[in-house]
Amino acid sequence: MQRPIGLLLLLMLAALAWPTWEAWRWGLALRVYADPETPAPPMTAKHVAGLRKLRFGWNTMIESGGPVVDPAAPYGSEDMAADLAPIIGTRDRLAIARFHREISAALVWALEHSELADGQYRLAHLDNGSMERQLRRDLAGLPAERIAAVLADLPRLEPDGYFRFTSQHRRLLRALRLEWPDIGIMGVVAGPGYPAPAVNFKRPFGDMTAFEIDMASVLGLPRPSLDHVDPLLNRLYWEMWPALQTFVEHATIDAATSPSGDRQVPGQRRGRSAQ
Numbered sequence: 469m470q471r472p473i474g475l476l477l478l479l480m481l482a483a484l485a486w487p488t489w490e491a492w493r494w495g496l497a498l499r500v501y502a503d504p505e506t507p508a509p510p511m512t513a514k515h516v517a518g519l520r521k522l523r524f525g526w527n528t529m530i531e532s533g534g535p536v537v538d539p540a541a542p543y544g545s546e547d548m549a550a551d552l553a554p555i556i557g558t559r560d561r562l563a564i565a566r567f568h569r570e571i572s573a574a575l576v577w578a579l580e581h582s583e584l585a586d587g588q589y590r591l592a593h594l595d596n597g598s599m600e601r602q603l604r605r606d607l608a609g610l611p612a613e614r615i616a617a618v619l620a621d622l623p624r625l626e627p628d629g630y631f632r633f634t635s636q637h638r639r640l641l642r643a644l645r646l647e648w649p650d651i652g653i654m655g656v657v658a659g660p661g662y663p664a665p666a667v668n669f670k671r672p673f674g675d676m677t678a679f680e681i682d683m684a685s686v687l688g689l690p691r692p693s694l695d696h697v698d699p700l701l702n703r704l705y706w707e708m709w710p711a712l713q714t715f716v717e718h719a720t721i722d723a724a725t726s727p728s729g730d731r732q733v734p735g736q737r738r739g740r741s742a743q
Contacts, residue, residue: 498565500562500565500566500569501565501569501654501663502651502654504648504650504651509570510723511570511574511577511578511723512723513723514555514556514567515570515571515574515723516574516721516723517555518543518552518555518567518570518571518574519571519574519575519578519716519721520716520717521543521544521551521552521555522537522542522543522571522575522713522716523537523538523541523542523543523544523593523594523713524536524537524538524594524709524712524713524716525537525538525539525540525602525606525709526599526602526603526606526706526709527606527657527666527667527669528603528606528607528618529606529656530653530656530657530669531669531670532669532679533669534666534667534669534672534705534708535644535646535666535667535708535709535712536657536664536665536666536667537572537575537664537665537666538602538661538664539657539658539659539661539662539663539664540605540659540660540661541661542568542661542662542664544593546661548564548568548662549561549564552564552567552568555567568662568664569648572648572664572665575646575665575716576646576647576665578715578716578719578721579641579642579644579646579715580642581725582715582719582720582721582722583719583720584633584638584714584715584718584719584720585633586633586634586635586638587632587633588630588631588632588633589630589631589632589633589714589717589718590629590630591625591629591630591631591710591713591714591717592717593713593717594625594629594631594709594710594713595625595628595629596624596625596628596629597628599622599623599709599710600619600622603615603618603619603622604619621702621706622706623703623706623707623709623710625710631707631710631711631713631714633711633714633715633718636687636704637704637707637708637711637714639686639687640673640683640686640687640704640708640711641708641711641712641715643673643674643682643686644667644672644673644708645667645668645671645672645673646665646666646667646668646712647665647666647667647668648663648665649663649664649665649666653666667708672705673686674686678694679705680692680694680698680701681694683701683704683705684698684701687704689701
């Protein structure tokens with residue numbers, strides 16, 4: 469009788485230890501998310517595979533809004549471990565958190581160094597309906613007129629599911645300050661989801677207080693008047709959402725060309741985070 473009792477005790481100890489172990493690993497994962505200087509290793513084929521799975525959204529709650537990696541489903545579902553485990557071979561919380569940070573660094577590097585030609589591209593993970601659903605989800609509870617005003621600016625894919633990527637989008641993506649959010653706004657950006665890269669909401673393309681001036685400079689356009697919304701710049705800013713999705717799905721990303729030691733993590737290369 470002693471052997472079955474001993475085995476039962478071992479099973480009970482294991483059952484009690486597992487939640488403690490998971491809580492500890494989750495605590496370590498949170499430290500990875502909170503660390504502004506997590507080093508980024510050289511990009512590999514696994515990082516490219518992670519980049520291809522990224523999903524983007526639009527934050528409407530901070531400043532003038534802007535593009536973000538969708539915190540609710542950064543790789544396609546609400547279960548990030550299930551999405552990334554087939555790539556890295558584990559569902560361990562800490563390993564998933566580290567890889568997610570590495571993907572974020574890879575994204576910043578790819579936007580600056582990878583290429584995508586002008587053209588009409590079919591999007592596997594974005595269409596008019598999914599963009600509208602994301603905005604309605606994030607705007608839930610606001611007055612109907614406020615929701616309608618935001619939806620009026622929503623970029624439309626024509627035909628649905630296709631995006632025409634141009635040299636203007638490419639120039640803006642190279643200048644886009646997409647960063648890992650600092651601890652001060654991480655909770656606001658992530659909400660109930662996962663911490664994920666977001667635009668520098670105050671200065672998405674440069675250091676001017678009015679970011680439309682930076683956009684015009686990047687595009688080689690005349691300095692815009694600030695007493696009204698410039699329709700071209702407003703449209704192009706909103707189109708950073710489908711442009712980012714098009715880029716990660718179709719850009720030529722050569723992991724072999726990424727530097728091994730001098731790359732910086734999101735939040736460092738492109739200047740200050742929103743305050």
